[in-house]
Amino acid sequence: MHYLENSTHSKAELDRICCSWLTIVEDLREENALLIRLLAAVLSTTVTQEFVETAEKYQARFLIVEEGLLLLRHEIGEQRQWLKGKQKGTNPHSPERLQRDIDRTELDFVTLRANFLQFAGVERS
Secondary structure (H helix, E strand, O other): OOOOOOOOOOHHHHHHHHHHHHHHHHHHHHHHHHHHHHHHHHHOOOOOHHHHHHHHHHHHHHHHHHHHHHHHHHHHHHHHHHHOOOOOOOOOOOHHHHHHHHHHHHHHHHHHHHHHHHHHOOOOO
16 A cells, blocks of 8 residues: 655656556456356355345445446546646546545455455455
């Protein structure tokens, strides 16, 4: 996690930070996709109504995560365009807010992943 402490960063430094955020977002998207595939595999072997209902809730959460990650990716892309001077006007997104969003997304995802793996009966090594 990067911490932007109201210090001044050059546009090049902010662009590098944005690139690291994009890597985090893409890694989370890949892991989210893996969890969706695991959910499908687990559902193919278990068919109790309660299990299916809980699985549907996880599926909905995974879709919400994907939407949030796509939005973050878009906002980071807008930030990079602005940093490179390709987008005019004021800074579209505060780097501090983007950092908070990335941090919160990571923490929420770690919790979701742990809860889902416990639900699915998968040990995480």
